[in-house]
Amino acid sequence: MLPELLRTRAAEDPGRLAIEVAGVESLTFGDWERRSAAVARGLPARRGERVALLFGSRDWADYAVAYLGVLRAGAVAVPLSDRLAEPELEFLVRDCGAVGVVHASRLRPPKVEGWTSVVQDLEAGDGDLPEGPRPQDLAQILYTSGTTGRPKGVGATHANLGHGRGGPPARRMFRHSRHFLHAFPIGTQAGQAMLLNALDTVPAMLTPPVFTPSRFARLIESHSVGTVFLVPTMANELLASGAPDRHDFSSVLLLGSAAAALPPALALRLTKAFPKATVTNYYTSTEAAPAQTVMIFDRSRPGALGRPAFGSGLRIGDGTLPPGETGEVWLRSGAAPRSYVGDGEATGAVFKDGWVRMGDLGYLDEEGYLYLVDRESDVVKSGAFKVSTIMVEAALYEHPDVVEAAVFGVPDPALGTAVAAAVVTGPADVPVHELRAFLATRLARHELPAHILPLDRLPKNQSGKILKTELRGLLGKPREEND
Template sequence: MERRWLNHYPPEIPSHAEYEVKPLFTYLKEAAALRPNHTALHFLGKDISYASLYSQCKSFANGLLQLGLQKGDRVAIMLPNSPQSVIAYYGALMAGGVVVQTNPLYTERELSHQLADSGATFIVCLDKVFARVAAVKEMTSLRHLIVTGIQDYLPFPKNVVYPFVQKKQKPHIIVDLTYGPYVHAFKKMVSKSSDEDVSVSVDPMEDLALLQYTGGTTGAAKGVMLTHANLVINAKQCLLWTHRDGPGDDIVLAALPFFHVYGMTVCMNQGIMTCSTLVILPKFEAKEVLETIHKKRPTLFPGAPTMYIALLNHKDVSRYDLSSIQACISGSASLPSEVQQKFQSIISGSLVEGYGMTETSPVTHANLIHGKQVKGSIGIPWPDTEAGIYSSERGEFVAPGEVGELLVKGPQVMKGYWNQPEETAAVMQDGWLMTGDMGYMDEEGYFYIVDRKKDMIIAGGFNIYPRDVEEVLYEHEAIQEAVVLGVPDPYRGETVKAYIVVKSGATVTEEALNTYCRKHLAAYKVPRLYEFREELPKTMVGKILRRALLEEEKEKQKQEV
């Protein structure tokens, strides 16, 4: 294939790079040797140096080994962003374990599936979720539960006050903990274990670092097998894209959750590779993020579209100085052009849209941070990454401008799905990963996603891509958020329904939106149904849950029958 996108690469970005592939935790060791006193983590007022972070990771690794961890054992981490989540992650890797990142919001049903499927024998969890973990233990292979609380790494006096504040605000959360042979205190385990170097041999090209669960391109949640090399190379590709390599003075705002592969790669792993300071927030709250940017002056802010939307629409956004931010890469969902332009106007650098998926560690494409940015495009492939648009009907890659399925190939592509060779074979062909996303490449080599295969709406024989409609809705001055779905229709098969969140203080009617959409969309794409909401269901990364809205629609239809 003709790699048209290479014509846009600036001299600073190579089309091919030589990657020094080492076990992922090696980069923390090197950072601690190079800048031992530099702040690695800032967490709600507490600073942890690289020397201290590395020491605690080694202690955690030795603690796991003392409890019987064997190379390749899976270690689940069920924590929000915190020093503990970083220590558990790198410590588990040092001990030869395979990390299984687990969403702290998982229900018992979701948790039991992931833990049983992965075969995790260790879990590190927050005290608030301990009851959920304990309830599913007998359905899994769990042998050891390691428990921590947010207060464990808060500075004085916050660490003393926090438990009382939580008890007052959330009295329904009762933590009943009895420590023993199988339940361990994280803080005590780190303080009592040796911080001597751990000598577990790891082959970065073959050994797994991570089992990251995803819905994937087909079927139910599957464990994506990512090696040390996959994660190291994708973080290195990210550094090449941002023109950063080696030690620097970057401050990374880590509001994306580390238990999501996007936050893990572009915030945590990339930050530690460059000896940067990670300013960690346990969850995204618009006011707290604005205050943190104003006070801590981060230079990099990877995020999701809903984060940027929330900040732009905060009533006090103009009171905060966001000019320290030099670069933002938006992922996890499509970035409305209107949002990109407005947010870029209040920072000193660029907000660009990128693309990736769990199966690719996760990033494969992005617009240039220092170079040409194309409205509505996910950008161009990263170094050493191949991409093409494929027609399954014709069995070939198609010409620029034609819509088909996006296929990608590169060193960041997964090893496969955990214990699911048939599912792996269904999406991997000759090294190419079938993404399940429909898109096209333009004449210059820029790629565009028109939608997920499964999200495409077929109404009256017409193919309608929700993103086309959503882009128009986001340009309306009264709309804060919008999502479009195909809902069953007895005449058209499916019809277009738009869910709308209106900006604070603004008003708009269904009739007005209908008139507006008819000016900007072909008649068959115009929503036939509108539903106004105060908020939309989202993941912790900020991705709008279309599936949840579809389930609601199905339930409504059942009740109407």
Template sequence: MNLVSEVYRTSTEQADKVAYHFMGKDTTYKEFEDSVSRFATALKELGVEKGDHVAFLLGNTPHFIISLYATMRIGATAIPINPLYTTDEITYIVQNGDVKAAILLDALLPLVEVGLQVFPDVHSYVVCETKPDTFEKMQALPANVKEKVHSFHQLLIQTKPEVKPTMMNEDDTAIILYTSGTTGHPKGAMLTHKNLYSNARDIAKYLQIRADDRAVTTLPVFHVFALTVVVNAPLLASAQLIIVPHFSPKEIFRIGRELQPTVFAGVPTMFNFLYQFSEGDPNDLKSLRLVVSGGSSMPVSLLHNFEEKFKVRVSEGYGLSEASPVTCFNPLDRERKPGSIGTNIVNVENKVFNELGEEVPVGKVGELVVRGPNVMKGYYKMPEETAAAIRDGWLYTGDLARMDEEGYFYIVDRKKDIIIVGGYNVYPREVEETFYKNSNVLEAAVLGIPDPNLGEAVLAYVVLKEKSTTVDELHAFCKEHLVKYKCPKEIIILDELPKNATGKILRRNLKNQALSRA
């Protein structure tokens, strides 16, 4: 079994049941399946075959859901990319990911002309229309560009649906998720059909997601947390998605009032905004029965305040892209421990190891490791990194944790220098590499600092070759090369960075300096 076959089964057995609601319109499972089938056929006619890679530059719209299931249906591999990424970031992923076709929002139409030069191996672009004049703009493109561009809407209405999903091997790669890497470039985690199906199935069972649930899908669907918890798991349970293009507290309260959702998943930043929203009436969210938080640890005070105001329990969990992503969650049928990431979910095992790969005693700190059917098959074209991450069947997460006597896990610190901004992972090396692209930057050191709204923010210390470059110019340079959440909130110019005797930058000194300024 896989996600495609299970959704197909629902479309035949419960054809009139609503699969998703978007912008005031309901779409049934039968209508969803019809669109998936048509678009799968269209992709084949564009030359996309089993094993080919298809990039998605899409946000929270039905285009993403249809494209994902159509791509998996024909055995091709989806590569979701944040559509807000800069051209540099997109180019690396498209080139490294050997992308053959791309599906993108109409707002990114200018990227197609750029793509002809920087990623010429992409032979087809499917543009998803969200504005009335998009088709006219496509028709006005230069001939050499126009021949590669196709309308998502036109493909759907002009293509006949197939009858059944294509058979595929459970170990075939379904999705490659690019995660920020410590080497300065993101790594492509290869998730199989088995990985995606098992984690959606197991988290749906663990969180007791039901067929009568209505899940708010406002987390970015190109992110693995949303993909599993509020897309694949609800669809697998024959539930309904309420697709929300952008997170807005006002919109969430309106949806709560008018559509009576039962499931909400978010990152701590979202919960903080909902809690602080002065116009929000707690009664508007009274239909919620399951509320989950992930992406980063929620401050215990915020958790208690949110629960008290909205009279609903918030369950925290843990996951990472390499594990599809969920490994732990606070159980619904037992005690919830604030500050804990919970216990093993169904069919997944977590342990805490020391540096020798041995399990440490209860209460001792070590590296969190995980194994189960959800663990990736490896990093795309990175065998050495794969061997370092997966050892003796265990995925090493890079996070330091401890386990209590009842099997609840607690994240103590991050072994990696990761910064989590509003639920998004930012690796210092990637930002530092961007600074080094500036010809006047001699050295750069990047770290995370506490932020009341986003959990953490990026702080950069920079040493210049010449004093002519200003902080404002450095901010502008970052905005040109990095997506917004990776850009430093603050840039501090120093004469030199603190180093030890071997020349290694003393990040702890910089961290202490930053915290003393707070």
């Protein structure tokens, strides 16, 4: 379990750096273990009670202390992001039934019927150290991004979070690195994966208090970072900023992309910007973790998302479909499965016999590599055709001046639904007619967007995922209204 893993790391090398928030704060394993034990003693929550944790990206050290303190006390940690609006935070606190909120001192906690506290006040408590959790106990509730509706709370047990972690030092990952760098927000599955990496890999976790391409690039160069984790939207911003031309990225040997499929054209550009790096795409979800597929970018399979890794299972539909036939994507891990908290109907639709329905359509090739066709909710049924938004986006990313693209369906009186695209280009605007001509050489006639919407930026949620529901409302508005 994670508290035991932290105690092991602290005993091995208490002075070793675990987490560094650039220019703000750092945390050693010894201090992490000591402070989280103090939080567990001072926490006014009993085993099984839910405790919300509200922190931002500059608070990673305090968040790590609070999170492990809650787990060590046997309570349930509910990570929340400071990027959420107050009504959203209040909804999540009520929805999970939190008895209290631990928050960064600079942040105002949401309204809650129970108690609120900052980490430092909990550390000052003098109570007894609780007995601690059991493997089957609920450890964490992490909310989905909620791009298509209300976010759902996904529960994970201690056995789920600790699965595959805590091996001997010689087997710890990323031994080529002194630091791994990321800028994922707290309260997301990607952010939680980075916290587990901080506990269980060789390098220290390095993160900026705020992500900007220039700051991210400077950290790579100044710390000789060996491992970098990004989401595709961050990768786009980094490349569009010209940072690879101004900074030395030769120390990076592994570049991992998560949270969304990496468009082939973007992956190819990353291999050029990071000449010594192995570019890797990780495919999972909040519901399926730690199950995942892993794909090292392969020019002969540019669109593949890899094969199951670390004991994971992968199937299309019920597992009987032949290679090349499209169906629902399912993942399974060897860990205790997750579930939706307080939503039995949704749990039954997504979690079945250890398998997790991913909400994506895809297929396997003859060698078992996964290819996504689209999100089930994103497929555009235009006239007699079904159009993959992923394929149209991939074609747009092949244009050298396209920085970001999102494809979605909009109502159409003749077709029922028409294909639309929102596009962000580089410093020079690309005329819509030029984009249409470019796409006409790469897509079938029915796949061509009927509407192309130039934007200065795309709306995203706290995880960096593009909000296509908002894009539909932007069609027909003048560009200046979208700023």
